[in-house]
Amino acid sequence: DAKTTQPTSMDCAEGRAANLPCNHSTISGNEYVYWYRQIHSQGPQYIIHGLKNNETNEMASLIITEDRKSSTLILPHATLRDTAVYYCIVRPSYSGGGADGLTFGKGTHLIIQP
Amino acid sequence: NAGVTQTPKFQVLKTGQSMTLQCAQDMNHNSMYWYRQDPGMGLRLIYYSASEGTTDKGEVPNGYNVSRLNKREFSLRLESAAPSQTSVYFCASSEGRGLAGEYNEQFFGPGTRLTVL
Numbered sequence: 001d002a003k004t005t006q007p008t009s010m011d012c013a014e015g016r017a018a019n020l021p022c023n024h025s026t027i028s029g030n031e032y033v034y035w036y037r038q039i040h041s042q043g044p045q046y047i048i049h050g051l052k053n054n055e056t057n058e059m060a061s062l063i064i065t066e067d068r069k070s071s072t073l074i075l076p077h078a079t080l081r082d083t084a085v086y087y088c089i090v091r092p093s094y095s096g097g098g099a100d101g102l103t104f105g106k107g108t109h110l111i112i113q114p
Numbered sequence: 115n116a117g118v119t120q121t122p123k124f125q126v127l128k129t130g131q132s133m134t135l136q137c138a139q140d141m142n143h144n145s146m147y148w149y150r151q152d153p154g155m156g157l158r159l160i161y162y163s164a165s166e167g168t169t170d171k172g173e174v175p176n177g178y179n180v181s182r183l184n185k186r187e188f189s190l191r192l193e194s195a196a197p198s199q200t201s202v203y204f205c206a207s208s209e210g211r212g213l214a215g216e217y218n219e220q221f222f223g224p225g226t227r228l229t230v231l
Contacts, residue, residue, distance in 0.1 A: 051214075091217055102159070104149075106155065
């Protein structure tokens with residue numbers, strides 16, 4: 001699986017858009033980009049995923065660059081409840097004989113400031 | 115709809131004791147997973163079950179066994195607990211893969227906080 005690189009931490013003011021970057025320069029053609037978040041002491045929560053087109057749902061937008069080497073998760077109007085660790089994960093569309101499941105790195109600790 | 119439930123929420127064991135962590139889901143999902151999360155780290159996959167009757171090792175299976183009891187339940191057993199197994203354990207379930215082969219959303223339980231003395 002492609003390795004991902006995320007900043008360790010970020011701050012954002014409440015009500016502003018939070019833009020979380022992820023670098024995945026070794027991503028291959030069949031690998032999807034997934035975002036999960038983990039609010040303190042809770043289980044992770046799925047946010048969004050995409051292959052090459054930009055995606056939007058009720059929680060967030062995912063912007064993937066044309067070369068697919070990086071992506072940005074956008075929370076359009078951040079609230080205090082969005083304070084969490086955000087994980088960017090890259091996984092292929094087939095298991096290729098490897099273990100199933102997700103591989104979580106250390107993620108980005110997003111702190112929403114009042 | 116309870117989603118994914120885990121029992122117990124907290125547990126303290128002595129080295130060498132055994133215990134089973136229970137997980138159940140009510141979403142009729144085929145796939146279930148066990149992860150562990152050490153302080154300040156991301157989650158690591160211990161075992162998974164792609165469907166009822168099958169189980170496979172993940173990244174860190176040593177010291178654990180699993181049982182897919184039925185479609186709803188997936189248990190994790192520590193036969194002889196060690197301090198290195200002190201961690202938070204999360205169970206998850208999903209519908210497996212989508213039409214294009216991509217991973218579907220995984221739903222996570224609230225976790226079991228295990229301390230081994």
